[in-house]
Amino acid sequence: MATTVPLFGLNLTDHTLSEAAEYVAACVRGGGEQTINFVNAHCVNIAAKDKNYFAVLRASNVLYADGIGMRLTARMTSVSFRDNVNGTDLFPCLCRLAAQRNIRIGLLGAEPGVARLAADNMKSQYNGLSIPFVQDGYFAENNIDGILESINVAGVDLLLVALGVPKQELFIHRFRQQLNVPVAMGVGALFDFYSGRVCRAPAWIRRAGMEWFFRLLLEPQRLASRYLFGNVMFLGRALVRRIQGRHVLQFKSL
Ligand code: UDP
Secondary structure, eight states: OOOEEEETTEEEEOOOHHHHHHHHHHHHHSSSOEEEEEEOHHHHHHHHHOHHHHHHHHTSSEEEEOSHHHHHHHHHTTOOOSSOOOHHHHHHHHHHHHHHHTOEEEEEESSTTHHHHHHHHHHHHSTTOEEEEEEOSOOOGGGHHHHHHHHHHTTOSEEEEESOTTHHHHHHHHHGGGOOOSEEEEOTTHHHHHHTSSOOOOHHHHHTTOHHHHHHHHSHHHHHIIIIIHHHHHHHHHHHHHHTTOSSBOOTTO
């Protein structure tokens, strides 16, 4: 049984990357339906303002802490996560296990053509990998029933939804009952990276916890508010709660 770390009213699971991949693969064969999401500083900022999104995160079966902000906040409570478990680093581990264990992956999200490129890249690296469902993330509301049906007909075991935060988590929550998929995960910009459309930060920048800064340099207009203003807001939130002496950092609404 993995340790969970309570932060901002959310229970975050302390898995290593390989434990997380094994956990997801076990869930696929476990007979239940799991929803797994990743929580970073941006998610916490949105959850602080949007109670519905916060409730959706809390309803997830498993949440992983993603990014330097979550790690620093955990350290304020004298806890440290063993790994930075985010969708982008987890994806190759999942593809390796999926190819070995006949787990069928579905990709939903990103701009037209991007998820297909990511699927082709991964299939060329992992022999036997099956990705029977691929769909971009710019669909009309009246196409959703058809998309859900295609996912179910394709027999997807693991659905990765890349519609951005909070759209992807809300989408999974809203349609979870209609999806006959053992595991669904919200994965952010993952397909952009694995398609080669967006360059990922070099490993040393990621290790230093500065991937956000690299992304900011690549897309300053879109990400300036999220990272510059957002990071300050996030750290302020964490510090205020720490000064108030709350060991378990919680939102007031709880
Ligand atoms: N996206 C999408 N449909 C939408 C909005 C966004 O498919 O309606 C995709 C977008 O093309 C990108 C991903 O969602 O591939 C989210 O990217 P972002 O950089 O915001 O993700 P994060 O920083 O949360 O990982």
